[in-house]
Amino acid sequence: MSNFSFPEAIKSRPTYARLEARAGKSYLFVADAEGAEAIIDLASNDKSLMSKSHVIYIPKNTGKKYTSQLEKININQLYIGPSYAAAQSRLKRTLESSHMGLQLYLSGTEGLIGQAQRDAMVAGIPHTAIQSEHRGSIGRRMQCVHSVSYTHLRAHE
Numbered sequence: 001m002s003n004f005s006f007p008e009a010i011k012s013r014p015t016y017a018r019l020e021a022r023a024g025k026s027y028l029f030v031a032d033a034e035g036a037e038a039i040i041d042l043a044s045n046d047k048s049l050m051s052k053s054h055v056i057y058i059p060k061n062t063g064k065k066y067t068s069q070l071e072k073i074n075i076n077q078l079y080i081g082p083s084y085a086a087a088q089s090r091l092k093r094t095l096e097s098s099h100m101g102l103q104l105y106l107s108g109t110e111g112l113i114g115q116a117q118r119d120a121m122v123a124g125i126p127h128t129a130i131q132s133e134h135r136g137s138i139g140r141r142m143q144c145v146h147s148v149s150y151t152h153l154r155a156h157e
Helices: 035-045 067-071 084-096 110-122
Strands: 026-032 053-058 077-080 102-108 130-134 140-143 150-153
Touching: 026 035, 026 084, 026 110, 035 053, 035 067, 035 102, 053 067, 053 084, 067 077, 084 110, 102 110, 110 130
Parallel strands: 026 053, 026 102, 053 077, 102 130
Antiparallel strands: 140 150
């Protein structure tokens, strides 16, 4: 399992819990790479959850490793995309057309969680109503305050 406990010395890291099934009318999952493991784990504990779920999954460098597992767990609607940018319009449309009772789950890298949480909050979902679980890479995208350029900072993975 690729769930990672961050060292306490990294104060700027958010803390993440495990995804937990909550009662709802519908479920939206957004995951990248190893984030699929969190969905698969949750589905193994609650078989009926996936029949009311829309999953947006970005495999990144994991190839078909998790895709084939996701296809086997009776997901109502499964979208597999090449990048967050490619999936973003689908996520926004889904959030804009959602109804009361939607449960939102984010799992995967910190970058995906941050971007999807931002889009959900713009759509009116409070951050306290979003569950997120970190899985996979602990690398961070960092911006240089001098040159305003971005780099991907890799910790000891």
